[in-house]
Each structure stands twice: as structure tokens, then as C-alpha cells.
Amino acid sequence: MNDAVAALREVDFGYADRPRIFHGLNFTLREGEQIGLYGPNGSGKTTFFRLMTGLEKPQKGGLFFHGIPVAGEADLHRLRCSIGFVVQNSDDQLFSSSVLEDVAFGPLNLGMNKKQARERAMNALSSLGIESLADRPPHKLSGGEKKLAALASVLSMQPEALLLDEPTMFLDEASREKLAYILKGQTITRIIISHDGEFLRETCTSFMRITPNGSVAVTQAFC
Template identity: 50%
Template sequence: MVEPPIIALEHIFFSYTEQTPLFADICFAFNRDDKIGFFGPNGKGKTTLFRLIVGLIKPEKGQVLFRGVPVHTENQWRELRCAVGFVLQNADDQLFCPTVLDDVAFGPLNLGLAPDEAKKRALETLKTLGLEGLENRLTHTLSGGEKKLVSLASVMSMRPDALLLDEPTNGLDPEAKARLVAILKNLPTARITISHDWDFLMEISHSFMTINNGKLIDVDSDFFMRPPHIY
């Protein structure tokens, strides 16, 4: 039997205002090994698509399937959110605990791990991401790059099946960006990455998509090599 996609969107319609529908009949499957680069102009609904996937907003029509099952109840959404980690664009929104360790252990504790296991898991995650030594730092004293990486750690510590990364390189200097690329390249977790940085997207993704007239469009990687492209 074929494994159902982690997430499938079926005939999704969504709009913020009546005149301009953001999504019109979107169908999309996100599989276990997908590493998708997602680009497109501002205001076309990239972040909104992520928010629809994790149920922070609900579509007007259509449904979200998690491992082949339509998601309806809040408990199902919670299960989905624990399996699909969403790393927010603004790390200050993501890191709400006073110390790094508290923050990285927050997810595992919500998964029901005992405090010492959660702590162990948090320390392991920090180590995997090369962030050991940061655990006792106060989150508000971290640099912008550290905040980004810690917010990735705070999601990775839940061992998600898939990641949704919303502009992870925003505000990072080349050095921090290179570090993030190295981390993501070694990460087997399926992911969709929103970015305006093509070089970055090319390095960490296997397939690409964009959004046009309310539809998702697959784009092959030659697209980037073909100057001048539309964006």
C-alpha cells in the first residue's frame, strides 16, 4: 500500500477580502521526502498557506488531510501541529520562555515527556544543531542569528515529520546563513521553505513551487537558470 502524504490539501478556497480570492481550488500533496522551495511575491499567500496547513486559519471550502485522514477536531489539529513543525518568520514570537533550555523543552513537555526526558531531548537537539552552550542563555540576549537557530531547535526537539520554514534566512548575515544551509542540508526531515533568496532555496530544496492567480504552480529548477525570470 502506498503511504499517504503527510499533508494533503483538497480543493482549498480561501480569501481575506471578497474581491480578491487568495486561493482558488488548491490541491497539493506533501510527501515524506519532499524538500520544496516555495517562492513568490509578497502578499500572494505563502505564509497564509502555511497557516492553513496547520489549522491556524480554516479554508472557506475544501479540506486538509493529515496522513490521509481529514482533520476536523481541535485534537486532530493538535496532533498535526506536533508532527508538522512551523518555524515562524519572527523568532521573537517563537521564543517565549526566559531561557533557551525552557524554550526548546516546551514542545517535548507538551508531547507528554517527563521533565528530565524533555531536558535531555532539548540538550540533544541543541547539540545536533551545533548550539550547545546556549542552553542557559536568556532568550532576549541572543543575537538575531542565534534566535533563528534556537527557534528551529525549539521545533526540531518535537521530532516532527515535516517542517514549514517561513523565511528562515531573513535578517541573517552570510555566516549565519551558511550555518543554516549546512544544518538543513543534513536534515532528512521533509520541508517546505519560503524564501526570497534563490541561492539559498536552490541549495536546500529538491523541487520548487510558486503561487500564481490563486493556484500553486510547480517550477523546475531550470527556471532559476533562465534569465530573466518573472520574479
């Protein structure tokens, strides 16, 4: 069996004053897995990603990165440098005055100098065909352009795994096809949340459904 990248063990979680979403959740993301995650609105898919990246802390149980409990800031930093999370709402991901700055932010954070970070950023932008957006202010982009810029800001870090929350939201047919093509050409470990079953079938090799009562079931077929 391949090595575990990240895992949730015996996790209970609910937001304050809200019903519990997960109870005794066990999940392991292993190297090379490409999982399509789906389930109804409000079932907890985004929350699951927030637990996997330490953005929410479970009331019980814990998060592990390569088998080691994620306990402090240093552990969280290591995890976040390795697991690229593209959030559902791109406005939460883009905060600089230009797209290039946003996309170079991760590489700079990894310790690269300005020239190296810029090169990484330009490569990530051109891999998505959006190098022309480099100098634009992120808050003035269209929904689809923002989504692609947010994706570039994660790809520029060359993470070992990707968590993509609704990556096709706002994308036109050509951008959606391009993204599917890019992902199909990469063996990178990933979990993709989408309501677009066709996209998940194209880009993932196994599937996971979250039910409204917070249980998860992994299947080989999308159903």
C-alpha cells in the same frame, strides 16, 4: 508514489474584508519531498503554511493529515506534533523565560519527563551550535539568534516534516551555511519559504511558486 503527509483540497481562502488569496487550491505534501516555496511579498506563502497547519481555516475545502480530515482539536494536536512550523517572525514562537525552556516545551508536550525533554532540547541546541544560548531570555536575543532558537524549538520535537518560513532571515553567512549544511544532511520532508534562491537550490529538490493571483505551480527547477 509516496504517502501523503498533509494535503489541502479544493481550498478557498481570503482574510476578512480582503481579496481572496486561494481559489480551489489543491496541494499534497508527500513523504520525502523537499520543496522550495517562493513568490512575491504578499502573495500568500505564509498564509499557505498557516492553512497547512490549521492556523487558518479555509472558507471552502479542507486540510488532511495522512489522508484523514483535520476536524477537531485532537486532529490538530496530532498534526502539530508531527509537522514542525518555524514561523517568519521568531517573536511569535518564543515565549518562555529561557531558550532552554522554549526548546524543551515541545518534548514536554509530547509527554517526555523533564530530564528527557532537557536532553532533547540540548541536543537540538548543540546541533545548531547555539548551546551557549540555553539560559538566555529569548526576548533579549539578536534576530539571528532568535531564528536559530525557534528552529531548535521545532527540531527538538523530531517532527516528520518541517515547514520553515524564511529560515535564513537575519542569519549571518556562517549560520546560513551551517543551516544549509544541516538541512542537506537530512532527508526530512520539508517545505522552505525563502527569497534566497541560492539557499532553496541548496536545500530543496523541487520548487513551487505562488503567483500574485494565488495559483501554485510545482517545478523541478528554480526559475
